[in-house]
Amino acid sequence: MPLPFLTADRAFESADDVALPFEDRDRWRRPYRPGPWRVGMAALWLLLASFVLFAAVIIALTGTVTGAAMVFAVALAVIAGxxxxxxxxxxxxxxxxxxxxxxxxxxxxxxxxxxxxxxxxPVRWLGLPRTVQGQALTLVQRGRSADDLPMLMTTANADFLARTEAFDRAADAVEAWAAENTRG
Known part of the structure; x- marks a missing residue:
């Protein structure tokens, strides 16, 4: 079963194409791939969910159905997370x-x-309270002060930690979308 949210559009990776390549213009797209930290953490959560599902089966065979249903619900919550x-x-x-x-x-x-x-x-390292010096892609909105710029992505988050080239490509793609759609 293909998981389209795991892969970015392949068109964003080629530098020869136009700035904003697309197949279906109205679809929401992430112009970069998820980073190894994010994918690794999700894989660990799914591994944990498999053990919890196994426990739910054992509880269903040996114990009560309500206990198995509760453990199964926990496994579904971990999978959803x-x-x-x-x-x-x-x-x-x-x-x-x-x-x-x-x-x-x-x-x-x-x-x-x-x-x-x-x-x-300074940006937060992997979303933790510790900060390191890095780059951040910020959004400037109408009606918001310059001191309150939300960070969209950073060089120290789970997608771009130790991948500065990937951050530069993703930031350029988002900036290109902004330049294309905010003209006028």
């Missing part, structure tokens, strides 16, 4: 820019976007 972890990131479409977090998704229409910029600043 792993899939949500894989969907996290920045997505673009002609409608706007979408930042998908683990619990919260924020969509900003292109009409509210002033600019998307890459800046050098």
């Amino acid at each position: 792993a899939l949500r972890l894989l969907r996290m990131g920045v997505w673009v479409s002609p409608h706007g820019l979408r930042q998908v977090g683990f619990l919260l998704t924020r969509t900003v229409p292109w009409a509210q976007v002033v600019a998307v910029r890459t800046v050098q600043q």
Whole structure:
């Protein structure tokens, strides 16, 4: 079964094409692949879910059905969390820019976007409280102060840790979408 959210559009990877290649223009797309840290963490969660599902089968065969159902529900929650972890990131479409977090998704229409910029600043390492010096892709919106720029992605998050070239390509792709859709 293909998992389209795991792969970025192949068209974004070739430098010979136009800035904004697309097959279906109205589809939301992530212009980069998920990083190895994100995929590895999701794989560990799915491994944990397989053990929990195995435990649910053993409980169903030897214990009560309600206990097995509760353990099965925990396994489904872990699987849903792993899939949500894989969907996290920045997505673009002609409608706007979408930042998908683990619990919260924020969509900003292109009409509210002033600019998307890459800046050098302290960023959180893998989302933890520890900060390191790195680059961040920030979103400048109408009606928001310059001090309150949300970071869309950083060189130290789970997608781009130790992959600065991938961050540069992804930032260029998002900036190209912003430039194309905020003209006028």
